[in-house]
Amino acid sequence: MLSDVRAILHLTWPLLIGQLAAIAFAVIDTSMVGRFSAQDLAALGLGGSIYVSIYVALFGILAALSPIAGNLFGAKRLPEIGEVVRQSAWLSLALAALGMVVLYFPEPLLRLSDAPPVLAERATGYLRILSFGLPASLAFRIYGGVSTAIGRPRFVMGVQIVALLVKIPANYWLIFGGLGVPALGGLGCALASTAINWIEAVLGMILLARGQPYRPLAIFARFSWPDARQLGELLRLGLPMGLSYLIEVTSYTFMAIFITRFGTPTLAAHQIAGNVGAVLYMTPLSIGIATATLVAQALGAGQRDRARTISRHGILLAGAIGLGYATLVTATRHGIAGAYTNDATVAHTAAGLLLIVAAYHCFDAVQATTSFVLRSYRVTVVPTVIYAVALWGVGLGGGYAMGFDTLGVLPVWLTGANGFWIANTASLAVAAAMLVLYLRVVVRR
Template sequence: MFADMRKIAGLAWPILIGQLAIIAFGVIDTVMAGRYSAVDLAALGLGSSIYVSVLVGMTGVLLAVQPIVGQLFGARRYVEIGEEVRQALWLAAALATFGFVVMYFPEPLLALARVPQALHERTEAYLRIAAFGLPASLVFRVYTALANAVGKPRLVMVLQLGALVLKIPLNYWFIFGGFGVPALGGPGCALASTVVNFLYAGTGLLLLAKVDVFEPFGIFKHFCWPERQRLLALLKLGLPMGLSYLIEVTSYTFMALFIARFGTTTLAGHQITGNWGAVLYMTPLSIGVATSTLVAQSLGARQYDAARKLARHGIAMACGVGTCYALIGFLLRPVILAAYTPNAAVIAAAMPLVTIMLCYHVFDALQATTAFVLRAYKVAVVPTLIYAVALWGVGLGGGYTLGFDVGGAIPSWLTGARGFWAASAASLAAAGCGLYVYWHTVSARLSRDAQAPAAVDAA
């Protein structure tokens, strides 16, 4: 068990550092925008929720290349890896075109939130600027998927840390203005991120062409047009993966849209709580990606029992760490909230939400890691159905019922934003348990099927 955990930790720590660098984008945005104005902080929360929904849904489709490449790498079929990456870049271009339109014309989504005009204008400005950075962000996701699949997450981490170093001064410049640039407030965060996205996407492509570890794949040795068969294979796995990501993120996005109806202060408290939860989520995410990489490589090498054992140990590791984070976070709530904002009203709004979020985090660790493991098995359709029932049904449906006191029988302490967060915690518990049971069934069946021919040969 501990040998497997050491392997997982060896891959997970650079993923974690890189992901923390990226999530620090959101922390920096929240802190800086919060000091500019409460309206800009609320607009940032709404705008970033919509942006993340679009980006994560499309990223999920592209990340289908990771388990495919991982299994090819385990089977030592290196030339095919280059083919898969080229097709993934074509797919990224198509997705970016669609995503740009959605983000540049966000009126249908903003109308759902029924926000004040001032908040509407700031959110729209944020999304229109962020739309221009979407293509670069998707290209970088292809680079990330490849590097992680072949066990080289440090090559991603270095770029993400470099991006963070650039993000801080750019954020300050564009939010507060100076040197001929007007103060943009919250939308300045989107402009800073767009500049950074293009810089590290370009650097990622250069590394694919120049770094020795990628040379056997021959990614840029020749040009190729989109290939129907490979694209269909990517989409067969990627679409349900992308939909599961979209379900997961839109459950949070629509929660933000509904919570916006309770006022700017409540929305700002929700934004801080969600941002803190996102920071905590980076550890189980990193463990999940690392576990998925090792599982996919074992499956490619036809070591099915080893893959099953790695998966089980990775899931246990993520849940254990998540529980420790929740306990520590509960004790440090006042200190951490004070670091986010000096506004006492926002802190008061966030305090009960944070308590629920810390319980939510333990279930989030279970479902996230198990979902990554299932993707290593190239299994995505049933997990997507589990997500839909749990996150949209229990989470959003239950949240709406509790939050808006549908029926008039909900206790006052469970209404408003607290009702939405409580329902989300319940939905993640349901999703995590469902995914784990399904993974256990799939992996056990695969191990049995692999052993059956050996038993026949021995007989």
């Protein structure tokens, strides 16, 4: 077991640093905009939840590149990885065009929130700016996917750290103004993010073209037109993966939309709780990607017993660390909330939600790692059905019933934002249990 844990952690730590650098974008945005105004923070929470839903669904489709490339790397069929990357680039262009249209015209989605006109207007402006950075974000994800599949996550980490170092001063300048630029609030962080997305994409493409580890892959050895067979394989894996990502994220997105009805302070507190949950998620996400990479490589090399043991040890590791994080958040919740906002009402509400986030994270760690392992086995349809039943049925449906107390029987502490978060926690518990049981079936099969 120790050798497997060491191998997983060897890949996990650069993935985690890179993911933390990426999620730091959202943390910095939330913290800086929260100190600019509660109204802008609420617009950031509403607009950001819609953007993440669209982006993650599209990225989820492209994520099919990683298990395919990992299998090919394990089988030592390196030039075939280059062709898969070229076909993924065509797919990303089509997905980016679709996503840009949805983000530039978000009014149908915003109408679901019943948000005040000023809040909806600010969220619309935020989304329209981010739409121009979407193609670059997807291009960078191709670079990240192939790098991780061949066991080179440190290159991705380096680019993400550079991006973060640029993001901090750019954010401060554009949000609060200076040097002839007016204070833009939430729109300023969207401008900074869009510019940095393009910087990341350019750096990623340069490394793919010139980096020594990528030369055996022959990515730029020749030009390839879209190939129906290869695109079909990517979509066969990617569409269920993208849908599962969409289900997972929209369960949170619609939480934000419905919680908008409880008022700006509650929505701002929800944004803080969600932001902390997203930061915590980076560790099981990194462990899941690292475990899945090793499993995919082992399967490509025909080492099925090794793939099975790595899967088990990765899930146990993620669960143990998740429990430790939950304990830490419970003990420090008031300090965490106070670090995000000066508004006493928002901080008090957020501290209460963070108690639920602690339990939420324990189940999130297990289900996330298990789902990544299943993708390495190229199993995607059943996990998507599990997500739909658990997250949309138990989480979102149950959250609506509890949050708005549709039956009129719940105590106050189980309603409102608390109700949505408690139901979402229960949904992750159901998803984790079902995914682990299904993985046992897949491995035995």
